[in-house]
Amino acid sequence: MNKSKKSLIVMELVLLAAVILFLYPIFLVLLNSLKSFKEVMTDVTAFPAILHFENYFYVWNNINYPKLFLNNTIVTGLAILGIILFSSLAGFMLSRTKTRLSWVIYIFCISPMLIPFQTIMITLIKFLNIIKLPNNIWGLGTLYWGFAAPTAIFMYHGFVKSIPREIDESALVDGASTLRMFYSIIFPLLKPITSTIIIIDVMWVWNDFLLPLIFLNGTKESKTLTLAAYTFIGQYVTDWQYTMTAIVLAVIPSILFFILMQKNIVKGVTAGAVKG
Amino acid sequence: MFKKGIGKFEYLIYVLPVVVLISFVVYIPFVMSMAYSFTEWNGISKAARFVGIENFKLIFTEDAAFKSSAVFTIKFSVLFILIINVLAVLIAVMLDKKLHSTNILRAGFFIPYILSLVIVGFIWRFIFIQGFQSLGEITNWDMFSWSWLGNAKLAFWSILFVSIWQSIGFYIVIYIAGLQSIPYELIEAAIVDGAGSVRRFFSVTIPLLMPSITSCVFLALTNSIKVFDVIVSLTNGGPGGATTSITYDIYKEAFQNNTYGYGTAKALVLFVAILVITLVQVTFFKSREVEI
Numbered sequence: 001m002n003k004s005k006k007s008l009i010v011m012e013l014v015l016l017a018a019v020i021l022f023l024y025p026i027f028l029v030l031l032n033s034l035k036s037f038k039e040v041m042t043d044v045t046a047f048p049a050i051l052h053f054e055n056y057f058y059v060w061n062n063i064n065y066p067k068l069f070l071n072n073t074i075v076t077g078l079a080i081l082g083i084i085l086f087s088s089l090a091g092f093m094l095s096r097t098k099t100r101l102s103w104v105i106y107i108f109c110i111s112p113m114l115i116p117f118q119t120i121m122i123t124l125i126k127f128l129n130i131i132k133l134p135n136n137i138w139g140l141g142t143l144y145w146g147f148a149a150p151t152a153i154f155m156y157h158g159f160v161k162s163i164p165r166e167i168d169e170s171a172l173v174d175g176a177s178t179l180r181m182f183y184s185i186i187f188p189l190l191k192p193i194t195s196t197i198i199i200i201d202v203m204w205v206w207n208d209f210l211l212p213l214i215f216l217n218g219t220k221e222s223k224t225l226t227l228a229a230y231t232f233i234g235q236y237v238t239d240w241q242y243t244m245t246a247i248v249l250a251v252i253p254s255i256l257f258f259i260l261m262q263k264n265i266v267k268g269v270t271a272g273a274v275k276g
Numbered sequence: 277m278f279k280k281g282i283g284k285f286e287y288l289i290y291v292l293p294v295v296v297l298i299s300f301v302v303y304i305p306f307v308m309s310m311a312y313s314f315t316e317w318n319g320i321s322k323a324a325r326f327v328g329i330e331n332f333k334l335i336f337t338e339d340a341a342f343k344s345s346a347v348f349t350i351k352f353s354v355l356f357i358l359i360i361n362v363l364a365v366l367i368a369v370m371l372d373k374k375l376h377s378t379n380i381l382r383a384g385f386f387i388p389y390i391l392s393l394v395i396v397g398f399i400w401r402f403i404f405i406q407g408f409q410s411l412g413e414i415t416n417w418d419m420f421s422w423s424w425l426g427n428a429k430l431a432f433w434s435i436l437f438v439s440i441w442q443s444i445g446f447y448i449v450i451y452i453a454g455l456q457s458i459p460y461e462l463i464e465a466a467i468v469d470g471a472g473s474v475r476r477f478f479s480v481t482i483p484l485l486m487p488s489i490t491s492c493v494f495l496a497l498t499n500s501i502k503v504f505d506v507i508v509s510l511t512n513g514g515p516g517g518a519t520t521s522i523t524y525d526i527y528k529e530a531f532q533n534n535t536y537g538y539g540t541a542k543a544l545v546l547f548v549a550i551l552v553i554t555l556v557q558v559t560f561f562k563s564r565e566v567e568i
Contacts, residue, residue: 008373008374008375011370011373011375012375012376012377015367015370015371015375015377015381016377016381019380019381019384019385022384022385022441023384023387025399025400025403025407026387026388026399028402028403028407029399029402032402032406040406041406043410043413044406044407044409044410044411045407045410045411045414046410086293086294086297087294089289089290089291089293089294090290090291090293090294090295092290093287093290093291094291097287102291105291105295108295108298109294109295109298112298112302112303114550114551114554115302115306115547116501116502116523116543116546116547116550117502118502118504118522118523118526118527118543118546119306119309119543119544119546119547120301120302120305120306120309120543121305121527121530121543122309122312122526122530122536122539122540122543123305123306123308123309123312123540124301124305126305126308126536127300127304127305127308131300143301145297146294146297146298146299146300146301146302147301147302149294149297149298150298150302153294178286178290179286179289203390206392207390207391207392207393207395208392209392209393209394209505209508210504210505210527214531226392226394226395229394229395229398230394230508230509233398233509240402240406243398243402244402247395247398247399250392250395251391251392251395254390254391254392255387255390257390258383258386258387258390262383265386265390266382266386266449269446269449269450270449270450270453273446273450273491273492273495
């Protein structure tokens with residue numbers, strides 16, 4: 001017994017050391033974002049003589065950080081709103097009506113999970129030009145409504161099955177119109193799966209790269225945080241202190257989101273992976 | 277009972293929006309892709325010239341870039357799926373023991389997963405180029421002076437390593453959830469029967485973990501076969517195209533070489549490949565799960 005306890009302690013220490021080593025690169029990025037160019041070149045692992053916060057002022061203004069942050073918030077917020085609104089309605093209705101038509105529409109809705117984005121991205125851009133969807137962050141946000149719908153509908157569809165039918169039937173008898181019934185009675189019951197979908201999609205939309213890259217292509221006014229960091233680092237390849245600062249600024253929102261929502265995120269991705 | 281309560285109009289309100297949205301971003305472009313894959317089209321001119329199955333012929337006979345990107349992607353996917361799942365199961369089993377710092381450890385492994393893959397690529401570009409130089413000077417270890425991004429063979433392992441670093445936390449979390457759902461009585465029964473810890477792991481834990489393994493292998497497959505972002509920021513497909521994946525090849529074809537028609541043909545080949553692999557995999561793994 002004593003021996004197994006000892007080995008448990010040894011294992012824990014090994015794991016702790018492993019995690020520290022695992023996260024060391026992130027620490028190095030933070031450290032070097034506060035150094036001068038010369039200090040970065042001499043020794044990456046050394047601490048700076050003084051903290052060069054001016055790196056942050058420089059990059060902050062150069063990439064117009066507040067504007068980028070706002071852009072990302074708009075894209076993500078708009079995307080999530082539409083995803084939840086449309087997918088919950090469809091997932092609920094398709095799950096509740098057991099007709100042939102509903103089954104066909106359901107298969108139609110979830111099949112895109114098998115189509116990789118790269119297969120359609122080229123003609124997607126062409127098609128979006130034809131229908132004149134504006135090449136800005138608002139247009140970008142609405143695109144996710146369709147892209148996220150298959151997974152979201154799949155998850156809602158499964159979850160609705162676990163809600164007893166009697167609940168919505170009694171609401172109907174009371175004479176509530178279905179849309180009102182949906183938002184006042186059904187939607188609150190979907191909360192667990194809604195929060196799972198929100199967590200997964202926030203992490204995806206906030207960090208997405210390829211779709212913004214090809215859709216916002218070239219427009220200077222509207223960029224996402226990841227996209228701006230990408231262009232900035234492309235321009236300042238060898239100015240490590242600035243690229244490190246850009247990286248820190250780009251990942252700070254994600255890290256804060258993780259710290260605040262850690263339990264929900266872990267629960268959300270687990271539920272999403274097992275059901276998705 | 278319920279069906280009587282809703283009319284056709286209400287049904288439409290619920291269902292029509294997603295049908296339209298999905299058609300716009302997936303089905304219409306998909307059908308267009310099929311049409312354009314039989315053409316020569318530079319994306320700018322209105323007219324695309326019909327060339328029949330010429331594009332597909334080219335892909336499978338003459339295109340060396342496609343062949344090398346396919347080999348890269350297959351090699352990458354197989355190793356990614358194997359390594360990340362083995363490591364994640366092992367770490368998850370350790371974290372599942374009653375440790376004081378389980379939560380901190382789990383969070384630590386999970387952190388890279390919340391970062392954008394492009395940014396992760398940049399972080400490691402810095403470490404491989406600048407960080408390794410300093411670490412080499414401090415430790416005098418040979419490996420730090422190797423050209424991890426400039427040498428074709430090493431660059432492959434760099435991409436693989438960074439991809440695993442970024443997402444292993446995700447797989448660990450799923451496996452921990454899977455382990456926690458294994459009833460302790462079964463482990464106990466195996467102990468009573470005199471099974472050692474290695475035996476218990478292979479004869480009790482792994483079979484009961486099969487549903488999680490199915491999910492994780494499936495997710496690892498769909499993610500690795502589409503590897504793109506990390507490559508863009510870490511190696512840019514280089515050196516000499518050695519780390520160009522199929523998706524990156526398709527991207528270059530369309531958005532850098534302006535050979536849109538040819539690019540869509542490649543994209544369709546990718547789709548068919550993924551479809552076949554997915555179907556095979558789902559049927560294979562579903563037959564291996566055990567019921568408690």
